[in-house]
Amino acid sequence: xxxxxxxxxxxxxxxxxxxxxxxxxxxxxxxxxxxxxxxxxxxxxxxxxxxxxxxxxxxxxxxxxxxxxxxxxxxxxxxxxxxxxxxxxxxxxxxxxxxxxxxxxxxxxxxxxxxxxxxxxxxxxxxxxxxxxxxxxxxxxxxxxxxxxxxxxxxxxxxxxxxxxxxxxxxxxxxxxxxxxxxxxxxxxxxxxxxxxxxxxxxxxxxxxxxxxxxxxxxxxxxxxxxxxxxxxxxxxxxxxxxxxxxxxxxxxxxxxxxxxxxxxxxxxxxxxxxxxxxxxxxxxxxxxxxxxxxxxxxxxxxxxxxxxxxxxxxxxxxxxxxxxxxxxxxxxxxxxxxxxxxxx
Numbered sequence: 105x106x107x108x109x110x111x112x113x114x115x116x117x118x119x120x121x122x123x124x125x126x127x128x129x130x131x132x133x134x135x136x137x138x139x140x141x142x143x144x145x146x147x148x149x150x151x152x153x154x155x156x157x158x159x160x161x162x163x164x165x166x167x168x169x170x171x172x173x174x175x176x177x178x179x180x181x182x183x184x185x186x187x188x189x190x191x192x193x194x195x196x197x198x199x200x201x202x203x204x205x206x207x208x209x210x211x212x213x214x215x216x217x218x219x220x221x222x223x224x225x226x227x228x229x230x231x232x233x234x235x236x237x238x239x240x241x242x243x244x245x246x247x248x249x250x251x252x253x254x255x256x257x258x259x260x261x262x263x264x265x266x267x268x269x270x271x272x273x274x275x276x277x278x279x280x281x282x283x284x285x286x287x288x289x290x291x292x293x294x295x296x297x298x299x300x301x302x303x304x305x306x307x308x309x310x311x312x313x314x315x316x317x318x319x320x321x322x323x324x325x326x327x328x329x330x331x332x333x334x335x336x337x338x339x340x341x342x343x344x345x346x347x348x349x350x351x352x353x354x355x356x357x358x359x360x361x362x363x364x365x366x367x368x369x370x371x372x373x374x375x376x377x378x379x380x381x382x383x384x385x386x387x388x389x390x391x392x393x394x395x396x397x398x399x400x401x402x403x404x405x406x407x408x409x410x411x412x413x414x415x416x417x418x419x420x421x422x423x424x425x426x427x428x429x430x431x432x433x434x435x436x437x438x439x440x441x442x443x444x445x446x447x448x449x
Contacts, residue, residue, distance in 0.1 A: 107272055107378035109156035111298070112147055113332035115351040115369040116140055116160065118304065120167025120339040121181060129166075129180045133189055136165050141196040147370040148200050155373070157271055160206035161334040161351070162279050162304040165189065170340060173427060174218065174245070182209040182219035185232075194230030201228045203271060207278055207302035209244075210235075214257050217423050218245040218416070223276035223302055225267050234267040238278035239287065243431050251413040253421055264290045272297040272378040279303050282317040282331070285324060286406075292325040292394065297381055301331035307348035307366060315350050323358040326385050326394045328376050335368040356381045411438050 119136055121129035140160065148155045166181040183189040189208070197204040203225055210222035221244050225234035237247050247254040247263060254262070264287075267274045275296035281287050282301055291299070299321060305314045322329045333351045336344040345366065352363040353374035361374035385394055415434050418424045442448040 107270070109271060109376055110151060110154045110373055111157040111159070111328075111330045111353055111376045112151065112155055112370055113159050113330050113351040113353060113364070113372035114140070114143065114147065114161070115333055115335045115349075115364045115367070115372060116143055116164060117335045117344075117368055118161065118163045118165075118167055118337045120163075120170075120337060122167055122170050122172065123339060124180070126179050130188075133165050133183075134192060137189060137192045137196070140164060141192075141199075143368075143370075144196055144200055144202070144204075147373075148202070151370065151373050155200075155202060157203045157274075157298075157300075157330065157376070158200075158205070159300045159330045159332040160204070160302060161332045162207045162302045163334055163337060164206055164302075165208055167337055167340065168304075169243070177209065178211065178217075178219050182211050184211050185213075185235075190224075190226075190232065194226050194232075197226040197228055198230045203227060203269065203274070205234075205274075205276060205300040205302065207238075207276075210237075214253070215245075215250060215423055217425065218250070220245060220247065221278055223278050223300070225269075225274055225276065225300065227269070233269070234265055234274065234276065236265055236276045236278070237263075238281060239263065240281055240284055242435075243428065245416060248411075248413050249416040250423060253417060253423075261294075264294050266291060266294040266296045268295070271376070272381075274298050274300060276300045276302070277321075279305070280314065282314055282321060282329075285321065288321040288325050288327070289397075292327055296325070296327060297378060298328040298330065298376060299325075301329055303331055304334040304337065304347045305350065307333070307345060307350065312350070315352075318352065318354050319358040319360070322354045322356055324393060326356045326381065326392070328356055328381065329354040330376075332372070333364075335366070356384060410442065411435070 169177040221238040223236045273295045275291040349366045351372040353361045364372040
């Protein structure tokens with residue numbers, strides 16, 4: 105059976121919960137989900153029943169922490185794996201018969217004092233079939249910060265999950281992680297064919313680092329990229345449209361198939377032809393970059409640590425109590441270590 109369908113990078117406005125108390129924040133999160141549900145229904149009704157995949161932007165439900173401590177954001181902006189918010193999102197997937205992907209702040213019962221920024225995929229039945237935790241973040245905890253414990257619980261496969269579906273092999277990349285080719289390559293080495301990229305990034309008429317990276321990751325890995333940006337973030341004390349535009353669908357040769365301009369938009373929708381991708385990957389020739397990788401050459405180089413792992417674990421392997429200064433202090437220490445190794449001047 106051929107695999108061809110329409111994917112939508114839904115460019116929708118985000119409404120932050122930061123100025124609210126916990127109860128009001130939870131209510132607003134549900135309102136944000138309900139609003140997106142109406143937009144998805146309208147999008148599928150307009151674009152057509154062949155819409156089978158919708159990607160939401162980063163921060164679509166909550167915005168991001170802006171001054172809150174880890175514990176404060178846990179209470180206000182992070183959701184449980186089996187919580188009411190996932191139930192509401194699952195209902196949207198079921199009612200529209202789509203695979204639905206997005207990015208949220210998520211609690212984990214194994215790390216009670218932390219949250220992780222998590223990209224998810226819900227199936228048309230409403231089941232969460234994919235859960236990826238962002239590995240590189242400037243100001244949020246990641247599995248790398250508690251790596252030994254995380255691997256004990258979830259194993260290495262838990263770092264780079266890929267969902268085998270009727271739409272092809274789907275994987276998620278969170279926000280600025282599109283700038284790190286190692287993440288996309290690790291996912292494609294697990295079989296990924298379509299990267300679902302939830303982002304909230306600079307809106308600009310010029311090429312931006314993330315926008316260049318979307319095309320580069322597609323070319324390097326012979327994979328589709330469905331990238332959804334926020335149509336501005338409201339209810340913060342900064343210009344809302346600083347993050348807007350650039351949602352797009354990129355094919356496996358790096359061609360932009362569709363792109364949204366500024367504002368809320370369903371324009372970034374295009375056909376995903378998995379059969380064409382698989383035929384291309386199976387052909388010998390210079391263009392088949394994926395089959396020409398020589399990973400043994402690079403493995404020793406990647407054994408050199410840069411940003412240290414396990415910085416949030418104590419000597420007993422338990423999660424330490426930290427504040428937000430931890431993140432910038434760790435980066436400063438990393439830069440100092442790189443200078444000591446003469447990697448920076």
